[in-house]
Amino acid sequence: GEDVEQSLFLSVREGDSSVINCTYTDSSSTYLYWYKQEPGAGLQLLTYIFSNMDMKQDQRLTVLLNKKDKHLSLRIADTQTGDSAIYFCAEVLVSNTGKLIFGQGTTLQVKP
Amino acid sequence: DAEITQSPRHKITETGRQVTLACHQTWNHNNMFWYRQDLGHGLRLIHYSYGVQDTNKGEVSDGYSVSRSNTEDLPLTLESAASSQTSVYFCASSEQGRPYEQYFGPGTRLTVT
Numbered sequence: 001g002e003d004v005e006q007s008l009f010l011s012v013r014e015g016d017s018s019v020i021n022c023t024y025t026d027s028s029s030t031y032l033y034w035y036k037q038e039p040g041a042g043l044q045l046l047t048y049i050f051s052n053m054d055m056k057q058d059q060r061l062t063v064l065l066n067k068k069d070k071h072l073s074l075r076i077a078d079t080q081t082g083d084s085a086i087y088f089c090a091e092v093l094v095s096n097t098g099k100l101i102f103g104q105g106t107t108l109q110v111k112p
Numbered sequence: 113d114a115e116i117t118q119s120p121r122h123k124i125t126e127t128g129r130q131v132t133l134a135c136h137q138t139w140n141h142n143n144m145f146w147y148r149q150d151l152g153h154g155l156r157l158i159h160y161s162y163g164v165q166d167t168n169k170g171e172v173s174d175g176y177s178v179s180r181s182n183t184e185d186l187p188l189t190l191e192s193a194a195s196s197q198t199s200v201y202f203c204a205s206s207e208q209g210r211p212y213e214q215y216f217g218p219g220t221r222l223t224v225t
Contacts, residue, residue, distance in 0.1 A: 102154035
């Protein structure tokens with residue numbers, strides 16, 4: 001089946017690392033994504049990882065993929081107040097070109 | 113620069129009225145999608161299209177329709193608006209075979225009274 005789960009809320013202090021977690025159920029997922037949505041705005045693609053990778057790093061962002069446990073995480077190093085937003089993980093299945101299955105979103109609150 | 117736009121950005125309408133939300137992209141992408149965003153549900157797929165004259169139903173398609181007469185546009189029509197369709201609607205586009213490039217519009221906030 002197709003289902004993506006995320007915890008709903010995370011609060012961290014500025015300068016700390018944030019880790020946002022996501023689990024998915026479909027082992028045939030090809031790409032997994034992290035999107036950021038700031039208040040009143042659309043979705044911004046932060047990063048993605050192909051299913052044959054374990055890790056991807058992009059500046060302050062690190063994505064870890066555990067295919068055995070169907071677990072995806074996004075680590076934000078040195079979290080800033082500008083990182084406060086809703087973060088969505090999403091997957092695309094090889095049989096559904098471009099159709100994204102989204103999690104419910106995790107609201108990240110960064111306290112000064 | 114290429115972009116994806118939606119109009120209107122905000123709309124208030126009455127129950128039973130027909131409403132059309134516009135989506136326009138200038139990337140020449142084949143794939144276009146409509147999602148709705150509701151608290152606790154994330155984004156759910158309404159309709160999608162893989163090219164001109166192609167349309168397909170997503171998981172929450174009841175009460176909505178789309179048409180694709182050219183590559184750039186995928187308008188979403190609510191045939192008879194219902195209060196349950198109060199939501200934020202996002203349009204997205206991507207290129208066939210490049211699912212790692214997904215672009216979203218800014219969204220349309222629709223309120224049905």
